[in-house]
Amino acid sequence: MKTELTIQDYGTSILVFIQGETEGDAHGKWLSLYNWNATSTEAEYITDKIISCWSSIEKLKTYFFNVRINQLCKNDNSATKKQKGGFKEEAMRLADEDFKAVKKETFRSKNSLASIESYDIGWSSAEKPDLDFKDSVMTHAFREK
Numbered sequence: 001m002k003t004e005l006t007i008q009d010y011g012t013s014i015l016v017f018i019q020g021e022t023e024g025d026a027h028g029k030w031l032s033l034y035n036w037n038a039t040s041t042e043a044e045y046i047t048d049k050i051i052s053c054w055s056s057i058e059k060l061k062t063y064f065f066n067v068r069i070n071q072l073c074k075n076d077n078s079a080t081k082k083q084k085g086g087f088k089e090e091a092m093r094l095a096d097e098d099f100k101a102v103k104k105e106t107f108r109s110k111n112s113l114a115s116i117e118s119y120d121i122g123w124s125s126a127e128k129p130d131l132d133f134k135d136s137v138m139t140h141a142f143r144e145k
Contacts, residue, residue: 003029006103007060014060018051026051038063064095
């Protein structure tokens, strides 16, 4: 699965953007995050290949650790996994590398793919100056019906 994670830090929460090569890649990564309890929010599609969801730094780090320890246990049939602590050190090191590899952004508009065009409308001025409050009341009170 080819995906890239990008996060925005909002203090106690982070917004995670999942960009995949295909829609299935992005959804599969979100599903993995959801199943490993790294997010509890629904997938919000920004585009076909980009999904956003909310998480926390702690949950994301735990997710990386759980995925890594699962991979190490699955791929190794030695006695290491039967020892106390087994793959913990290696999984922690790999998970830390995974977290450091996640791109960080300060701001991303969810509408960033829309084209933005600016227009200069120039200056506008009134044909005649506005009335002050007293003149406005008098004009309104004594207007012809």
